[in-house]
Amino acid sequence: MTADADVPRSRRERPAKPALTRAGIVAAAVELMRAEGLERVTMRRLAQQLDTGPASLYVYVRNTAELHAAVLDELLGAVELAPEGAGDWRDRLVRVLTSYVDVLFAHPALARSALVARPSGAHYLDLVEALLALLAEGGVPRREAAWALDLLLQHATATAAEQATRGQDTEAQDDWDALTAAVRGAADERHPQVATHGDELLSGTPQQRLSWGFHVLIGGILATPAPE
Amino acid sequence: MTADADVPRSRRERPAKPALTRAGIVAAAVELMRAEGLERVTMRRLAQQLDTGPASLYVYVRNTAELHAAVLDELLGAVELAPEGAGDWRDRLVRVLTSYVDVLFAHPALARSALVARPSGAHYLDLVEALLALLAEGGVPRREAAWALDLLLQHATATAAEQATRGQDTEAQDDWDALTAAVRGAADERHPQVATHGDELLSGTPQQRLSWGFHVLIGGILATPAPE
DNA sequence: ACCTGAACACCGTTCAAGT
């Protein structure tokens, strides 16, 4: 309080503009995303929020993709890496992955960016560590475990990216409608298999499919040796 | 030629501007993408190419996402649905999927859009039909086949989206460098598993990993009943 | 009825010039 004495009045009207730091920028980006969604986290809007010009952000962040990656890693801090309760390594593996998907589900567009620019932040490394530990506990050999890691994370991330877009967007519903229409309308001689599988193609909840996918992968991983 | 007689000279200076049609727009979009990449296939640039204003395109295409979906379906016409040569259904399944990945590899950004807005065009339906036929041939029950379809296509599409971005972009190399640096630097007590798996995490060619992924999935699919 | 000029409301990124 007393330190304000030598700050000019004009500067005290609003809370002092905090000095820019990478951490401050990322924190503001997270806040902005929670408030308005990732698509609003642009360099210009974020700069506005921080009471500066967009050029200033480039001192601390290489580009928009790097900014989004930093936001993602921040969120990954919420993943449950050591789920409580009983269960063998498979159950715990699925629970960690499901927690990861939950985090991505809550912030749609982030999952998409995770598919494109693979993260490499501290929280992501923690997640990798936890998953590798569970695979090791299950006796999965090192090479298979390393490759399995990518497969499991890919399934989780891609599912989040797909579902996330579907839930929110209005036009995602249009996509779905178009697909169901295409499936239903495929009862011609060109697509007999599509017609036969019609109901099954549209069946199951996202949760059921995600869970089945994880079990398919775990089963396959245990049974399929990597080359070399 | 003689039909040109009653066309004013000013209109004959350049080749007659063809009437806009959805097919014409999509064809021009494909051409533009082959020449300059998907990121250049914007409404404005495409309109310029077609010698009109961007607003005119909205008469035939709902939005940019739909345009890109139409371009993707066009390209999917090149997927090898009935690969020649011997091999059981698994081999042929992997070959169809690999052909699909090859098509996406050739046009990076398209794979990303396929993950987000699930296509529903004619060529996509042909692909689905071919995959379901192979799964049926392998004795996979209807429900499992329907769900497996999504799993297989998701793996193929996501891999293409990841790899595609990595190959081209300059900053994708930066991502990779950051990741390898993170893995190499993880030899601390916080990430012992990452350190242990260091070499394996970075091992294998994209082709080896893709192929292994398909075999993991096929094995898992055959062994994992869907719920209900 | 069909088409589109012009406008609205934005973007990312760079760099010369300031402090």
Add this chain to the structure above:
DNA sequence: ACCTGAACACCGTTCAAGT
């Protein structure tokens, strides 16, 4: 040395007004 105003080169989409 550090920071940033202003500019460059773009976007998607809408709608009133034209033919």
